[in-house]
Amino acid sequence: MKLVHALGILAIGVVSLVIGILIGRFAIAxxxxxxxxxxxxxxxxxxxxxxxxxIQTHKIExxxxxxxxxxxxxxxxxxxxxxxxxxxxxxxxxxxxAKIYNYTVLLSYPNSTxxxxxxxxxxxxxxxxxxxxxxxxxxxxxxxSTVVNPFNAYSPSGVIVGDPVYVNYGAVEDFHYLTRxxxxxxxxxxxxxxxxxxxxxxxxxxxxxxGCAGMIxxxxxxxxxxxxxxxxxxxxxxxxxxxxxxGTVFNTDGDPLTPFYPAIESAFSLDEKDISNLPLIPVTPxxxxxxxxxxxxxxxxxxxxxxKGKLNLMYRVGPGFESPFEERKLKLYVKSYNVKKTIxxxxxxxxxxxxxxxxxxxxxxxxxxxxxxIDPSSGTAxxxxxxxxxxxxxxxxxxxxxxxxxxxxxAEEYGLIGSTEWVEEMGKVLGPRTVAYLNVDLSLAGNSTLxxxxxxxxxxxxxxxxxTVENPNPxxxxxxxxxxxxTWVANLPSSHDPxxxxxxxxxxxxxxxxFLQILGISSADVRYTYDQKYSLSSYPMYHSVYETMxxxxxxxxxxxKYHQAVARLWGEMALRLSDDxxxxxxxxxxxxxxxRIVSDVEKTYGPLLQKKGITFDTVKEAANKFExxxxxxxxxxxxxxxxxxxxxxxxxxQLMLLERAFIDPLGVAGNLYYRHVIYAPNQHNLYAxxxxxxxxxxxxxxxxxxxQELRWQQVxxxxxxxxxxxxxxxxxxxxxGKIGGGGVQR
Ligand SMILES: *[C@@H]1O[C@H](CO)[C@@H](O)[C@H](O)[C@H]1NC(C)=O
Ligand SMILES: *[C@@H]1O[C@H](CO)[C@@H](O)[C@H](O)[C@H]1NC(C)=O
Ligand SMILES: *[C@@H]1O[C@H](CO)[C@@H](O)[C@H](O)[C@H]1NC(C)=O
Ligand SMILES: *[C@@H]1O[C@H](CO)[C@@H](O)[C@H](O)[C@H]1NC(C)=O
Ligand SMILES: *[C@@H]1O[C@H](CO)[C@@H](O)[C@H](O)[C@H]1NC(C)=O
Ligand SMILES: *[C@@H]1O[C@H](CO)[C@@H](O)[C@H](O)[C@H]1NC(C)=O
Ligand SMILES: [Zn+2]
Numbered sequence: 001m002k003l004v005h006a007l008g009i010l011a012i013g014v015v016s017l018v019i020g021i022l023i024g025r026f027a028i029a030x031x032x033x034x035x036x037x038x039x040x041x042x043x044x045x046x047x048x049x050x051x052x053x054x055i056q057t058h059k060i061e062x063x064x065x066x067x068x069x070x071x072x073x074x075x076x077x078x079x080x081x082x083x084x085x086x087x088x089x090x091x092x093x094x095x096x097x098a099k100i101y102n103y104t105v106l107l108s109y110p111n112s113t114x115x116x117x118x119x120x121x122x123x124x125x126x127x128x129x130x131x132x133x134x135x136x137x138x139x140x141x142x143x144x145s146t147v148v149n150p151f152n153a154y155s156p157s158g159v160i161v162g163d164p165v166y167v168n169y170g171a172v173e174d175f176h177y178l179t180r181x182x183x184x185x186x187x188x189x190x191x192x193x194x195x196x197x198x199x200x201x202x203x204x205x206x207x208x209x210x211g212c213a214g215m216i217x218x219x220x221x222x223x224x225x226x227x228x229x230x231x232x233x234x235x236x237x238x239x240x241x242x243x244x245x246x247g248t249v250f251n252t253d254g255d256p257l258t259p260f261y262p263a264i265e266s267a268f269s270l271d272e273k274d275i276s277n278l279p280l281i282p283v284t285p286x287x288x289x290x291x292x293x294x295x296x297x298x299x300x301x302x303x304x305x306x307x308k309g310k311l312n313l314m315y316r317v318g319p320g321f322e323s324p325f326e327e328r329k330l331k332l333y334v335k336s337y338n339v340k341k342t343i344x345x346x347x348x349x350x351x352x353x354x355x356x357x358x359x360x361x362x363x364x365x366x367x368x369x370x371x372x373x374i375d376p377s378s379g380t381a382x383x384x385x386x387x388x389x390x391x392x393x394x395x396x397x398x399x400x401x402x403x404x405x406x407x408x409x410x411a412e413e414y415g416l417i418g419s420t421e422w423v424e425e426m427g428k429v430l431g432p433r434t435v436a437y438l439n440v441d442l443s444l445a446g447n448s449t450l451x452x453x454x455x456x457x458x459x460x461x462x463x464x465x466x467x468t469v470e471n472p473n474p475x476x477x478x479x480x481x482x483x484x485x486x487t488w489v490a491n492l493p494s495s496h497d498p499x500x501x502x503x504x505x506x507x508x509x510x511x512x513x514x515f516l517q518i519l520g521i522s523s524a525d526v527r528y529t530y531d532q533k534y535s536l537s538s539y540p541m542y543h544s545v546y547e548t549m550x551x552x553x554x555x556x557x558x559x560x561k562y563h564q565a566v567a568r569l570w571g572e573m574a575l576r577l578s579d580d581x582x583x584x585x586x587x588x589x590x591x592x593x594x595x596r597i598v599s600d601v602e603k604t605y606g607p608l609l610q611k612k613g614i615t616f617d618t619v620k621e622a623a624n625k626f627e628x629x630x631x632x633x634x635x636x637x638x639x640x641x642x643x644x645x646x647x648x649x650x651x652x653x654q655l656m657l658l659e660r661a662f663i664d665p666l667g668v669a670g671n672l673y674y675r676h677v678i679y680a681p682n683q684h685n686l687y688a689x690x691x692x693x694x695x696x697x698x699x700x701x702x703x704x705x706x707x708q709e710l711r712w713q714q715v716x717x718x719x720x721x722x723x724x725x726x727x728x729x730x731x732x733x734x735x736x737g738k739i740g741g742g743g744v745q746r
Contacts, residue, residue: 032643039354040642043579047398051575052568054389057560060567061553063381068373068549071146074411075107075341079367084344087408091348094391098348103263103421104340105255107414110151111335116284118216121161121331131290135545136242138234142545147370150244150285152217153414157335158282160214162190164294164330165318168307169196170203172684175210178317187211189319190330192294194309196223196537199686201251204279214332215283218291219245220309226534233546237555241289243544246369248413251277251686252673253513254420260672262425272338282334294330297321343410345418348387350394352403352578360577361405361437362570363419363511365412369543373552376412378443382567389571400578402435409511419511423518430519435577435656437515439525443566444557445539446530449491450484453504454524455516455659455679456593460586462524463500465572472561484565496596505689508681517674520660522585526569528562581642585655587733588634591627597691598623605699612712619719622726629733636735654733661729664721669697677725694718
């Protein structure tokens with residue numbers, strides 16, 4: 001009794017105290033107006049949870065069936081009319097609006113009645129061992145009269161007859177081996193290069209540089225079949241010997257006719273002969289059944305062990321065929337043509353409630369080489385389900401704080417054309433207003449683990465989002481890995497911190513390229529991928545006719561759970577970026593990564609630089625200053641008064657625009673297509689990224705340069721550009737109204 005009584009008195013005391021405090025508080029601070037109160041709250045996690053729940057596997061499956069039912073190459077009516085209109089109509093009726101952006105650009109096709117091929121030809125012109133002109137149909141769903149035969153976009157037409165040489169992956173190092181170690185003269189030869197490791201356009205460029213007259217690209221089983229050669233598609237997902245990888249061999253981004261400007265009606269268009277970076281030698285792809293016929297007859301010394309693929313033959317480098325075929329040549333027959341076509345981007349938007357002029361941009365390309373059930377329609381299927389789910393949330397009363405844009409790009413396969421033209425047209429708007437660009441080129445290249453590419457400022461968001469997405473693999477869940485993050489970190493741990501997953505750097509493999517490389521917009525690209533133990537060059541069926549709904553629904557994602565996981569992750573990231581008061585961009589991670597790059601670069605080049613008396617200290621100092629500035633900015637972000645919209649916007653702008661500071665308008669190493677000083681595509685492999693790319697390019701193969709003085713001057717120039725740019729980026733993070741960075745006070 002007594003105890004209860006005492007507690008009662010205590011409770012009355014506490015309640016009075018609380019009331020007293022509240023009265024005191026409101027006597028000092030007047031209540032915030034409703035509009036200010038509601039805009040100073042982070043997004044409600046309830047909406048993110050509901051969005052994830054809304055995303056359904058069977059809807060994604062329906063989408064994929066629709067999008068991959070017919071071939072939809074860029075410029076075709078299926079792609080530019082049927083699919084583009086479908087997306088436009090869907091978004092126009094369910095989101096806050098939609099637009100179509102048309103561009104008339106240069107595309108390339110093989111002659112449908114006169115297909116490309118390869119053959120062995122004798123001195124009297126007789127052809128034997130002719131390669132397949134079409135990919136063999138292995139299941140009825142591949143039988144469609146609009147399938148475009150294997151070709152490499154923008155290859156010139158031509159008939160080349162020459163001695164074959166095997167050039168491995170066609171990398172610069174491979175050509176150096178032939179020309180330097182073996183003193184081989186490649187002039188007039190027909191190079192046989194295997195796909196993989198580097199972008200195919202770089203292979204062709206190298207072949208051209210070293211004098212080859214033509215090139216044949218084939219997919220070696222070593223790079224595309226990890227299983228048994230008798231158990232390839234349709235039994236399993238490995239590439240069959242009849243599959244050929246299509247793909248562009250154009251070495252830059254955007255419409256070849258209108259570099260740096262949008263291909264709109266008023267645009268000045270180049271003459272085709274004035275286009276730089278188009279290949280000058282004919283090239284065509286073949287499958288490994290055909291490659292076997294040529295490689296097995298090669299003369300010359302045995303190829304180094306790293307050059308040997310998995311075909312059952314002795315890999316020899318050539319040149320020429322061995323006895324009794326030594327009089328014969330290899331013939332390459334290419335009949336492709338370039339033609340102007342109109343392509344379309346479809347953009348759908350959801351208008352932000354408080355900051356409609358800040359954009360979170362989501363994109364996926366729509367065009368495919370053939371049916372595209374993986375590339376890109378697995379991504380399209382996820383995007384359409386994500387946009388449908390967001391539309392449902394709009395119906396339920398959700399409105400994002402910032403605007404969300406959905407982008408369906410045209411003509412990505414030819415050289416990121418749709419996205420690049422749009423970035424060129426809209427750059428002045430996008431540059432100052434875009435929070436981030438989130439790309440899903442394809443939802444899955446396999447079903448083993450998530451893989452992500454991103455600039456460092458988005459790593460934290462990726463990790464946090466992946467922790468909220470249910471693991472699509474029931475076996476992984478049973479093993480205690482409940483989320484996408486858990487499997488990710490277990491499969492691809494970061495090499496310097498095993499508690500976080502590895503995130504790759506962005507090269508120029510997909511539509512994020514122009515966002516990042518021209519405008520400096522922080523970007524990410526996510527997908528599920530295959531087990532890295534396979535050491536494949538890509539998923540086996542990449543860009544072949546066999547990339548169909550059947551492959552996906554029967555083998556790669558039975559049940560569509562992996563698609564669903566990617567769509568959920570994408571949505572989670574988008575909602576965090578659109579709804580949190582302070583944008584979820586982690587500048588400190590940029591500094592951490594930068595310090596690591598600095599120390600890696602010092603390890604790699606330090607001794608050589610030292611010998612030349614060149615110091616890297618200015619870059620190190622800049623990186624330190626940058627690091628300190630990120631901590632100060634993060635501190636302000638964490639302690640920001642979220643009820644002060646001006647303070648919120650100031651900090652958000654500094655976070656959002658940090659990446660912009662890395663853009664050099666003069667391009668990296670003078671290449672105007674790639675301007676990001678910290679990350680740009682590797683000079684010899686467009687797919688991969690180089691850190692400090694200008695310096696990497698200046699140092700590449702430097703000991704062989706005949707003009708040593710000029711090259712070392714270039715190295716010094718690159719170091720000064722790095723130091724300057726990193727210092728500038730640090731200055732952008734300073735708080736005060738007085739001009740930051742540089743200068744002295746007198
Ligand atoms: C784009 O093309 C479509 C179909 O040809 C046409 O209806 C539309 O007006 C075009 N839009 C623009 C902005 O040119
Ligand atoms: C395709 O080849 C045929 C036969 O060689 C030729 O008549 C036709 O003009 C070619 N088509 C194109 C678009 O080049
Ligand atoms: C493909 O379809 C055509 C027309 O329907 C048919 O004549 C042909 O036999 C089919 N080919 C294969 C390999 O199924
Ligand atoms: C080619 O020559 C270089 C320099 O002599 C040597 O380091 C390299 O190992 C050689 N490459 C091969 C594959 O033998
Ligand atoms: C390559 O061959 C062509 C013709 O066969 C010849 O005109 C040219 O000079 C040769 N170039 C080199 C670098 O050997
Ligand atoms: C995952 O991919 C493998 C091929 O790598 C396939 O055998 C398996 O069926 C796939 N799992 C699902 C659930 O689709
Ligand atoms: Zn793609």
